[in-house]
Structure formats: C-alpha cells, structure tokens
Amino acid sequence: MTAATVRVLLPHHLRTLARVDGELRLEVRGPVTIASILDAIEAAHPMLRGTIREHVTQRRRARIRFFANAEDVTHLPPDARLPDAIASGAEPFQVIGAIAGG
C-alpha cells in the first residue's frame, strides 16, 4: 500500500491542544481522503479526538470546515479522493473554524 506525506494546517486552538507549532506532516496510507487524513491526525495526536469530528458518529463538528487547494471540500464524501496537490504535499489540507464573534 502506498503512503503519502500530507501537510495539515490546524486552527490555533487545536495546535495548542496538540502542542504543535506550524503545519503537521503526516503519513497517510492508501487513498488520501478527508477520512484518512483525520484518522492520521487522531492517531498522531489522540488529544484531538472528538474536536474535529464526533467520537462515535464520526460526523464533522458543525463549526469545522475543510479546505483543500483553495477549495471548500467540507461537504465531499469522507472517502472521496482529495486533489493530487494534497496527496503530493504540494498544498496543505486546512482544518478551519467557522468565523464568529464574541
């Protein structure tokens, strides 16, 4: 099975929880999809489980969105292949918190 090194940009609060600076570089085995990237994030940083998608249902939390190669891919099926630029590491996969005040 092939493995790709994917770059991931997390929002500020999740970087703080995971105790990381800057981008993550994660090895993803098999097809590079939203689900496989989230699996890799949670395997490397178990404290992020439940913060991007729900523990049991695996549903994306409502105020989280995903961008890939400058496109909003939030509503792609979790197992849909992401653009080659993400799989090749040319562009980061971005996890974004919804804009809100307060």
Add this chain to the structure above:
Amino acid sequence: MAEVRILVGTRKGAFILTSNGSRRSWSVSGPLFGGWEIYHVKGSPADPNRIYASQTSSWFGQIIQRSDDGGRTWHQPGSPEGPSVSGTGMPMGESNKFVYDTSDETGRPLTTHQWYDGTQHPWEFARVWHLEPSLADPDTVYAGVEDAALFRSTDGGASWHEIAALRGHESGPSWQPGAGGLCLHTIVLDPNNPDRMFTAISAAGAFRTDDGGLSWRPINQGLHSEYIPDPTAEVGHCVHRIAIHPGRPDTLFMQKHWDVMRSDDGGDSWHEVSGNLPSDFGFPIAVHPHEPETIYVVPIESDSLHYPPEGKLRVYRSRSGGNDWEALSRGLPQEHCYVNVLRDAMTVDELDPGGIYFGTTGGQVYASADDGDSWTPIVRDLPAVLSVEAQTVR
C-alpha cells in the same frame, strides 16, 4: 500558614488567584486555556494538588483538563503526547468522550426530552457544566452535562461513564431546557453517606439518589413555580443552585429561578425562606463554612432583567437560615452596577473567619475575609466569570 487558592472559570480562560491565610494580597495567574470557555474548575477535597477543569468550545467541543500539581501544569488525562494506546491497552484521547449509556447491562435507552417547540428531541451532549470531585478519592469525579445527564470517572478523568438511571428516570421525556440549555449544573455529595447525592437540572428540578446512583427520585415537593403549567408539578422547576453545610447534610438551601428555599429532610420537602429579600430571583447560594445557619445569596432584579436591583451590587446574608436577610454592601459598587453573578460563581473557603468569594459577568472577583461584612475586588477586568471555587491548602 494556610494558603487559599481561588479557581476561576471565565468565558475566555481560567485564572488562579492565590493568597496566604491573611487573604490581604493576592497573586493572579492565567489565563490558562486562553480563548476557551471554562465552565468549571474544582479541586479534589482528598488531594488539593488534583484539580479538574471543564474546557469547552462551540467549535471544538469538550476538553477535560487535569492538574496534579496544584494548577502549575495541566494535561488532558489519558492523552500525553505519543502513542494512541497506553501501556495497558486503553485507548487514549477519550477524556472528552461523553457518550450516553444505552447498553443493556447498565444503560437506559436513548430516549428523548422536550424541545423548545414542544416536540421530542434526542439527547445530545453539548458540554460539561460542573465537575464534582469525590470527597474521598482524587481519581473519582462526577460531571454534570448538557443535555442533562450525570457522568462519573474513576480513573482521574481519562474515561467517563454515564450514571444512566438519572436520565432514565420516568420523567426524563418531560424534561425541557431552560434558556441556557437542558443542563445538569449542580452536584452535591453527602459527606456522611457516600451513597447519597443531590443533583439539579434546569429546567427539571432537583433529584436525589440514596443508592449510589442506581435509582433517583425527584425532590421538588414544596417548590412553587408560577411560570410552568402546574406550579407544584413534581418535575419541571428551574432550580438554579443547591448548597449544604458539610456538617448538616440533611439541610439543603436552594436558589430557584424565583424563590429561596430550604429543606431540613434531605429534600423530601421544601419551604420558602425568601423573607425580606429585595428580589428572590438569583443564581448562586452559599453556606458559611462554620455556621450552618448562615447563608448568602445575590438578589437579581428579575428573570427579565438579569442585573442587581437599583444598580447596587449587594450580597444578602441570613444568620437564621433564611427569612431574615441583611444587605452586605461595604466595598461593593453601589451605583451603575449591572453585572450578574452566575450559579457556580460563589463559594467559601474553610478559614476562620470565613472567606466568601464571588465573580461577576463583568469580570470582577470579590473576596470577603470577614464573613461578608466587607468586600475587596481581587481582580476587576477578567472575562465574564462563569465559576469560582476555593481551595484551602494547609
């Protein structure tokens, strides 16, 4: 000399205020968990170095934080950096996993409760409102959550299991949320009886277990709430807070949505002790650490106007267990004051004379080291204060 630690949860982080027993000067540390809503921070009575915090966000959900060194360092229990499975094979990263128990062995079906529009709505976990560490075991801690349910951890917060009989009470489908959500916000442990526990839910009411959580019953007899269809219903009251003196756990004091109430039979029956209060609407209620008949409330104008009467911030003290109240205003703003004091934002220390503390939605934390006779702000400009707890460290 004793040290006092005040644990403050706010809308944008947690703060720890520390003083020696004189309580004249304070050091302020924080923000911890900056930018997150910290609903509650509470230390273990069995080990003051053990502190739990509920960290929440509408974006990223629930996080449980734990300190084992009195608040200097924190971690998510069960989630150190590194592998995702511990040496014992237990999955890590589950300290924020609050799943309603629907198992055949210990759980209850995931029923529904009433929604704002009168339809039935499935239970959905939103956040932990209140953390209540066990009186005897630092690794055992209870969590009161929204949508209303009670969870327990026996491994220092690394994993949580619902005490399902409460949500499974036959009245569960009739519970409905208040404006702040359907939340279990109050957990009171009986120091004389480890099997007895009191909880309060907005807007269902108070419940008691006498068998360690296996069964529960509503304890709302005597409550009268004009704002519900049947003012004396067994369930449906918006209880805001319950407090006891540890030396007299059968006497309970309650601040309800309206009315200050008292029970002398462990909640079996209640009577009103609002007496001469300028308003009997409010959120917190506290009992003096050494005088079981001395209690404190902060009257708020009304449920429509969530600020103090006349723009004057006054704590009211009764030294007779209710009915006769005196205003305590020395050191508190007596004009143009329109802050609120939330249900978990008032507490007492264990020193003598007693220390009383409360935080406001305007970001002030006030302290009294003389039973409430006079007050001094420890800090003035924090984010809105959600909770205040005191630790007396000897």
